[in-house]
Amino acid sequence: MLMLYLNKGAKNWSSQGLYDEEHLVFHNLKDDALIIVREDEKEISRHQYKHVAKKKLDFKNEIGKKVSRTFILRKSVYSDHYHFNFVADKEV
DSSP states (O other): HHHHHHHGGGSSGGGSSSOOOOOOTTTTTTTTOOOOEEEETEEEEOOOEEEEEEEEEEEEEETTTTEEEEEEEEEESSSOOOOEEEEEEEOO
């Protein structure tokens, strides 16, 4: 990110800022990444997810091929929200 700023200056995407009409979604954060949302120098919210479980399921699909699916379950540190995500879907 520093190189982007050095190469592009204020045209760097991280220097553009956010605007009121933007809807922000934080469920795709990496595990343990902390995002602090501020407005007018006042903290509005924090977003952070901790890993709870990762499981792999093997089964046969409707045409009889073996399929595996992996999912990850994470919990928000600052709310009661959970994030459930399939991370793989492939035929074995």
